[in-house]
Amino acid sequence: MTPPGTAVKGGARPRVSYRASDAEGIERVYVWDAVVRLSHWIIMLAIFMLAITGIYIGKPYLIPSGPANEQFVMATMKTVHFYAAIIFTLTVATRIAWMFVGSYYARWHQFVPVGRRRRRDVFGMLKFYLFVSKKPPLNVGHNPLAGSTYLLVFGLYLTMIFTGFALYSVSAVGYMEMWEFLVPIFGGVQMTRWIHHVAMWFLLGFFAHHIWSAILVSRVEGLGLIDSMFSGYKFLPKSWRNRDDD
Secondary structure (H helix, E strand, C coil), X not given: CECCCCCCCCCCCCCECCHHHCCCCEXXXXXCCHHHHHHHHHHHHHHHHHHHHHHHHHCCCCCCCCCHHHHCHHHHHHHHHHXXXXXXXXXXXXXXXXXXXXCHHHCHHHCCXXXXXXXXXXXXXXXXHCCCCCCCCCCCCCCHXXXXXXXXXXXXXXXXXXHHHHHHHHHCCCHHHHHHHHHHHCCCHHHHHHXXXXXXXXXXXXXXXXHHHHHHHHHHXXXXXXXXXXXXXXXXXXXXXXXXXX
């Protein structure tokens, strides 16, 4: 049993103790570690900056009033875009590595529904999102449908990263030239740029859906889902006692 409010260390799944809150029927449990929370917010901010600057690079919408060589608007946008891309790439790489060495609810099995109950809960969550069911299945970490979706999202992350490397390599001088081999793999410069652009809009679409679904599930479950991405803690109902999170 994990004492109330105790952080979960390593890859072992915690057992929930309800000794401190039997009267209220809930228990405060540490679910999201610092790496999960920080990577979540850093990736979100990086995508926001990359989208703003990327849209401008693709189609400039600010016209300098004076000589272009005195304004450097495009140069500034590209500089911000490149540094945001570096932060985004390093954070995504860290989060992927954390799937294999992090705490229990940060690991890869939260994204791949390998357990029988999690496979069943995929359909339970789908019924909830389609308004067929009034309540979502209880899950401590990622619900299995969201976890499976996040695999696709990480695929989009990697697509953005490698198409970005390919586009940068075309005009790069130095070690970044090594990524030029990706250009023909993606079908040439124009096709690479198109894939990069479309992947961005898919991510923005997911971002909008993610906010909606998080608010919906948080309101219905009442487990502090949104708050947990700041504090790391969820509030589990007493009925969760001794239930396996397979």
